[in-house]
Amino acid sequence: MKLFARIITASAVAALTLFTGCSEDAPSDLPKPGLGGLTINKYVAVGNSLAAGYQSSGLYKSAQMYSYPNLLAGQLKLAGAGLGTFEQPYWPDPGNPDPKTGKAARYVIISLADPNNPVIGPKGETVTAMAPENAATLMRPYDNLGLPGAPLAGFMDTVGTYQGGFGPAIVRGAAGLPKSVFRSVVALQPQLVTFWLGNNDVLGYATTGGTSPSAPTNLSIFQALYTQALDTLKKALPNAKVAVATVPDVRTVPFFTTIGPKVGAKLAANGGLSLYYQKSGETGMGTGTTKFSGGSGDPLICLTGSAYAGLIGTPTGKFYKDNGFPALPAGIDTTKPFGVHPQNPWPNALTLDSAEQAIAGLAVTNFNAAIKTIAASYGAAVVDVNAVFTDIHKNGVLISGVKYTTAYITGGLFSLDGVHPSNRGAGVVANEFIKSINAKFGTTLTGVDVASLPALDIPLSKYMASGTGIPKVAPARWDSFLGLWQ
Amino acid sequence: MEVTLKTHLYRSIAMVIIALMALQLTNAGGFQLNEHGSRAMAQGGAWAARAYDGSAIFFNPAGLGFQNHGSLYLGTTIIAPGVSFYGPTNQGQSGKTEMVSQVFTPINVYATYPLMEGLTVGLGINNPYGLGTEWDDNWTGRYITQKIDLKSFFFTPTVGYKVSDNLAIGANVSFVTGDVTLSRMVSPGDAKVELELSGTGFGFGGGVIFKATDELSIGASYRSSVKIDAEGTAAFTPSSALFPAGDAAASLELPSTAFIGVAYKVMPGLELEADYQYIGWESYKELKIDFKANNSSSVSPKNYENTFIIRVGGEYTMDEYQFRAGYLYDANPVPDHYVEPLLPDSDRNGFNVGLGYKLSETMTLDLSYLLLKFDERTVTGTEVQFDGTYQSTAHLFGINFGYQF
Numbered sequence: 074m075k076l077f078a079r080i081i082t083a084s085a086v087a088a089l090t091l092f093t094g095c096s097e098d099a100p101s102d103l104p105k106p107g108l109g110g111l112t113i114n115k116y117v118a119v120g121n122s123l124a125a126g127y128q129s130s131g132l133y134k135s136a137q138m139y140s141y142p143n144l145l146a147g148q149l150k151l152a153g154a155g156l157g158t159f160e161q162p163y164w165p166d167p168g169n170p171d172p173k174t175g176k177a178a179r180y181v182i183i184s185l186a187d188p189n190n191p192v193i194g195p196k197g198e199t200v201t202a203m204a205p206e207n208a209a210t211l212m213r214p215y216d217n218l219g220l221p222g223a224p225l226a227g228f229m230d231t232v233g234t235y236q237g238g239f240g241p242a243i244v245r246g247a248a249g250l251p252k253s254v255f256r257s258v259v260a261l262q263p264q265l266v267t268f269w270l271g272n273n274d275v276l277g278y279a280t281t282g283g284t285s286p287s288a289p290t291n292l293s294i295f296q297a298l299y300t301q302a303l304d305t306l307k308k309a310l311p312n313a314k315v316a317v318a319t320v321p322d323v324r325t326v327p328f329f330t331t332i333g334p335k336v337g338a339k340l341a342a343n344g345g346l347s348l349y350y351q352k353s354g355e356t357g358m359g360t361g362t363t364k365f366s367g368g369s370g371d372p373l374i375c376l377t378g379s380a381y382a383g384l385i386g387t388p389t390g391k392f393y394k395d396n397g398f399p400a401l402p403a404g405i406d407t408t409k410p411f412g413v414h415p416q417n418p419w420p421n422a423l424t425l426d427s428a429e430q431a432i433a434g435l436a437v438t439n440f441n442a443a444i445k446t447i448a449a450s451y452g453a454a455v456v457d458v459n460a461v462f463t464d465i466h467k468n469g470v471l472i473s474g475v476k477y478t479t480a481y482i483t484g485g486l487f488s489l490d491g492v493h494p495s496n497r498g499a500g501v502v503a504n505e506f507i508k509s510i511n512a513k514f515g516t517t518l519t520g521v522d523v524a525s526l527p528a529l530d531i532p533l534s535k536y537m538a539s540g541t542g543i544p545k546v547a548p549a550r551w552d553s554f555l556g557l558w559q
Numbered sequence: 560m561e562v563t564l565k566t567h568l569y570r571s572i573a574m575v576i577i578a579l580m581a582l583q584l585t586n587a588g589g590f591q592l593n594e595h596g597s598r599a600m601a602q603g604g605a606w607a608a609r610a611y612d613g614s615a616i617f618f619n620p621a622g623l624g625f626q627n628h629g630s631l632y633l634g635t636t637i638i639a640p641g642v643s644f645y646g647p648t649n650q651g652q653s654g655k656t657e658m659v660s661q662v663f664t665p666i667n668v669y670a671t672y673p674l675m676e677g678l679t680v681g682l683g684i685n686n687p688y689g690l691g692t693e694w695d696d697n698w699t700g701r702y703i704t705q706k707i708d709l710k711s712f713f714f715t716p717t718v719g720y721k722v723s724d725n726l727a728i729g730a731n732v733s734f735v736t737g738d739v740t741l742s743r744m745v746s747p748g749d750a751k752v753e754l755e756l757s758g759t760g761f762g763f764g765g766g767v768i769f770k771a772t773d774e775l776s777i778g779a780s781y782r783s784s785v786k787i788d789a790e791g792t793a794a795f796t797p798s799s800a801l802f803p804a805g806d807a808a809a810s811l812e813l814p815s816t817a818f819i820g821v822a823y824k825v826m827p828g829l830e831l832e833a834d835y836q837y838i839g840w841e842s843y844k845e846l847k848i849d850f851k852a853n854n855s856s857s858v859s860p861k862n863y864e865n866t867f868i869i870r871v872g873g874e875y876t877m878d879e880y881q882f883r884a885g886y887l888y889d890a891n892p893v894p895d896h897y898v899e900p901l902l903p904d905s906d907r908n909g910f911n912v913g914l915g916y917k918l919s920e921t922m923t924l925d926l927s928y929l930l931l932k933f934d935e936r937t938v939t940g941t942e943v944q945f946d947g948t949y950q951s952t953a954h955l956f957g958i959n960f961g962y963q964f
Contacts, residue, residue, distance in 0.1 A: 100935060100948040103645050103653035148651070471944040473647055474703035475746040483747045483801070507651065520651025524699045531748035 106152035109515035111314070113154040115263040117216050118142030119228060119254055121273050123502070124219025125239070126161070128488035128495065130195070131179025132221060132239065133168025134206070136488070137161050139496035142217045142267060144503035144521045149265070152518050161217040162205035162243045167198040169239070176200060180489040182531065191482075193489050204242050214250055214257035215243060224273040224290060225298045228254050229305070237273075255302075259309045266306065267506060268453070269318040271295070271444065275436045279323040280492070282375055282422045283353055283429035289436035296443045303451040314514050316506055317448045318456040319441040323433050324373060325466035327481035328491035329425060332374040336382050337365025340413070343386065348372075348412055350419035353428045357404025359418020361426055370427045376481070376491045378423035385412035385419075392420050454513035456505050470501070473524040477501075485529060496526040590690040590709065590902055591814070591838065593868070594636040594929065595667045597957035601913020601927035602872025603885025605832040607818035608768065608778035612961060613669025616683035616717045616731060618818060619766035619780035623679040623719025624727025629672045634925070634959030638663040642692070642903055646947020647699065649939065656700075658900075659693040667959070677721035687713055688737075688813045690902060701744045703943050704901040705751075709739040711787075711813065713762075725770035729780075733762040737787040737811065751796045754848065756809055758789030766818075774824040784815040784842050793850060803850035810847070814863075815839040820870075831873035840892035841865045860942060863892040872911060881915035883927070898938040903949040905936035913957070921964065927957035 118124045118140075125132060126140025137143070138161075146159035167177035177198035182191050205215075220227055222237025231253040233240045246252030251260050258266060274290035306315060323329060340346040341364070350372055351359040365371050374382070381392055390407030401407060409417040425433065441459055448455045462479070464470075465486070469478040478484035481491055486498035494502060500523040507518045596614030599606035606614065610622025613632030642658040671681035690709040694700060717731035738757040745752050766780030788810050795802040820834035840863035848857045872885025887909040898904065913927030933951035940946065 099655065100645055100937060100950070102937065103948065104648055104651055105653065473650065473700060473945050474743075474943045477746075485747050504651065518651070519653065520649075522647070522650045522652050522699050524650070524702060528749045529747060 104519050105517060106148065106519045107517040108149075108152050108154060109511075109517055111264065111514060111516060113149055113264045114156065115216070115261055116142075116146055116149055116154065116156055116159070116265040116267075117258050117261050117263040118145075118219055118267045118269075119258060120219040120267070120269040121223045121227070121237070122219065122221035122493060123272060124217060124267070124269060125221050125243075126217075126219070126499065127221045128490070128493050129180040130488075130490040130493075131168040131177060132162075132164045133166045133177075133179055134163040135166050136168075136179075136496070137163055137217075139499050139526055140217060140219065141494075141499045141503040141506060142219065144500060144526075145267065145506055145518075146216070148503070148507060148518045148521060152516065154265075156216075159217070160207070160211055160213075160215045162208065162215050162239075164205050165202045167200065170200040170203070171195060172238075182489070208242055208245060209248075212250075214245075214260055216261065216263075218243065218254050218257055220244070220254065222273060223254075223270065224277075225270045225295060225302070226290075228268075228270060228298070228302045230254075231256070255305060255309075258306070263310065264313055265510075266310070266313050266315045267318075268302065268306070268315055269456075269458075270302070271299070271320045271440050274440065275320065275433055276323060276492070278436075279425055279429070279433045280328060280375060280377070282420075282424045283426075283432065284422045289433065292436070292439045292443070295440055296447070299443055299447050303447055303453060307451050314454070314510070315448075315451065316454040316456060316510050316513070317444055318506070319444055319459040320437050321459045321462045322437045324425075324430060325462050325479055326492050327479055327484065327487050328376045329373040330466075330479065331376055331481040331491060332378050332382055333365055333371065336374060336385065336412075337363075339382075339385065340364065346386075346413050348385070348419055349415045349417075350412070350424050350426070351421035352426045353421065355418075355421055356402045358415050360415070361418070361424075372427065373425040373430060374419075375423050375425065378419070381411070381419075381423065386410050388417070390417075392423075396422075454509045456509040458502060458505060461501070461505050465501075472497075472501075473522075475524065482529065482531065488529070495529045497523050497528065500526045590688060590904075591816075592636075592638075592665050592687055592689055593836070594638075594665070594927075594955055594957055595685050595687070596632065596669075597634055597636075597913060597925035597927040597959040598874075598881075598883070598915060600636065600929060600955070600957045601883035601885060601911050601915075601925070602832065602874055603834075603870040603887045603909065603911045604836075604868070605820055605822075605834040605870035605872040605885060605887075607766070607780050607834050607836075608776045608820035608822035608832050609830065610766075610768065610778065613671050613681060613683070614667065615719065615729070616669050616671075616681050616715055617667070617685060617687065619768060619778045619820075620717045620719055620729025620731045620764060621727040621766040621768040621778065621780065623671055623681055623717060623729050624677065624721040625768065626671060626679050626719070627673050627676060629670075629964045631670050631962045632959060633666070633668040634957060635664045635666045637956040637958075638665070638953060639955075640931075640951065640953040642900075642949060642951045644700075644900060644903065644947055644949055647945045648948075649941075649944060649946040650699075652699070652947075656694065656698055659695065661691055661693055663689065663691055665689055679719045681717045681719070683713065683715040683717060683731075685713055685715075686711055692901060692903070694900060700900045700945055702746060703743060703899055703945055705742045705744065707739070707741045707901055709737070711735055711737045711785075715764075727768045728766070730765040731763065733764070733782070733785065735760040735762060735785045735787065735813070737789060737813075739789065739809075739811070745795070745802065748799070748801070750799060750802060752802070753794045753796070754791065754807060755794075756789035756791035756807065756848075758787045760785040760787040760813070762813075776822040777820070778822070779817070779819045781817040782815060784839060785813040787811050787813065793848075793852075803852035803855055806851040808849045808851070812842040814842045825873075828876040829873065832871070834868075834870040836868040836870060838866050838868070838892065843892075861897055862894060863897070864894060866890045866892040874915070879917035883911070883913040883915065885909075885911035887911070889931075895938045896940065897942050898936065898949070899941065899943050899945060900949075903936070903951060905933045905949065905951065907934070908932045921962055923961040923963075925957070925959040925961065927955075929953075929955040929957070931955065 126137035128136035171178040227235040406416040595617040610619040615622025665686035667685040719729035762785035764782035768778040793807040822832035843863040874883040889907040891904040931953040
């Protein structure tokens, strides 16, 4: 038995040795964050609502934390950038007030009393702050200069005409800070600037069904403004690296793609009726008809039409009452069934018809061509967000086992207003910026782990994903959102 | 005295079996398990040409033909796997996530009885397929997997027949039960899905051992694939009409396997064996789960490839001791594109040692240890878009108790 005991002991010792000898080193070929020799102690984001982290029709801290500039700043710090605090104009939850109601503007899923038709919109949350939390104490420009609603012209604007409704709260020219975004950037002396403007030069046109404004920004003006922007940046900050981004095709976002197919399904179920709608410029009788058969001639129905989609087929003048028409426009007869009769057609303001789509599409194509050409001549990196989102619109994107799409709510990438990215959508955008910056400037920034960002808050227990359900946002509730572009 | 001892022994054995079954009910181990007897395990699992003990029911049923005595052989393997994941690199991440530590204890129980000279019957109960991985509930791969537990029980009545002094054949059938529980998160809205499925299946096998000379023995065996049609439920938390909660079903084909081995008595007391094991993993093309609530299916392509294991080992007998050692090389069946944290496999080198001890004329104790070193595996462009590097190791401890009558 002695030998046996000895063998057991020896085996135990051998096993223990093997155990302790087994801890492996980390693999050597893993991505390591780095700046590729650059020194980056200041990063500034120039942009609009997309940069601001505006979500679900509101500006509020719990969404702003996941703005793509803030996510990018986090990855820059991981790579060794000495940014300190990346200052953003955090608006304490529940965020900014709707100017008309004084209550929080942001949307939530309000009611699922009819789970097939979720009601979405502001739910009357009491606003806790009338300005960003550190607007009065931070005596320098914000590092995130995303101005919700600002068009390209907002960059050089010194009087606030093009700075959007949030300009005074974010640029704070009245408080003695630089009066323009451009001057603010120069004051901050960044080594890296992300510049993503231009979306609002077509988005305001599109989200109002081509009515307000009645055309996208003129191309030659766009080219001149873009050239001026990059040129002045180059002259003021000759050593700063600049990354710009293309404008996504508005036709890929859920604001335009959600309601039409659902209306089509409803009409098909009702004996294959056609939708009668007002074409571009029409105010009376509607001459457009569609069965939403999927052809390129189909109109896109704005998410703002969600409140009226359920009324199709009934004699109603609700749209005209809601929108303060003093009298019915000539040619309109609201005793006729709404949306299925030429004399009570689906309104132009809720429709992007094929002509308007062509105008918006051409503007996007031309803007993006201009962005790429001008960026190239100033040595800026180009993030082709349009290409990325067009691909996601077509194919979806699989990230860590989840298939994300551009579908409203269930797609996971867009917030409840159907235009602005969700936290994870912002993560996808941030990663595209990182890829382009790495490729252009030789940095090795690592990406954002999209799955680690909070998912869209959906009251799942009540939500129905029926094929015919039409999400509903009460019409007045879009005022704040559409007001972005007024 | 003799009677008392036997009664005591039987009672002890019964208790051990019950305890082992209870252990197994809470755990399961790697998708295919090849440790089904400590004596074989200590020799790298190279056992198909000899199959001297009850584990012949697994390795080669022909082995029973040469066993002209009754026996009980029962034991367990304590499996402690460890996996570290670095990634997901396609999301720019390089952080390390460790799989939650678990210990698995597949059992093996074999009873054999000689009906007459040259004809021996037996029954085996073991767990040839099992899988268990668990990651932190909140980890970044939670939409791919949080936890999976797959276990199978094979009940295998076997007959072995000695055709002549140097040739034996054997055959068996297996009645199989399989259970799988699986949990992960689903999008949109962050809900957790938990699946519980169970089912039964049927398989068969056969083998032959030919003693070419007094020193040289050749064995071959085959076990069919087993198709398990499992049914159960899918539960979603929170529940939502977005998700197909309720009855669910899946079909899983456990792969066929075959051994061919050559054993040689080098000198008195020393036997060596080398085996080639083939596994028909091609049967695992996809994991398709059908949800009856909305007639939908979730299909995860797997596209495993047929693969093999090389096994070499031997034992040296000295008085009441047997010293054993072995080595195995296990080529993994998972193409790079399909590697995922659900089953982060890679090629394995296994180093085996063990000891047999004769407690009495009729009783034996076998101990074994296997260190499984998985090759570090880095994958990119994976099916689930979850790339990175896996480092895995497993420690396996086997213990078996044998009784001959």
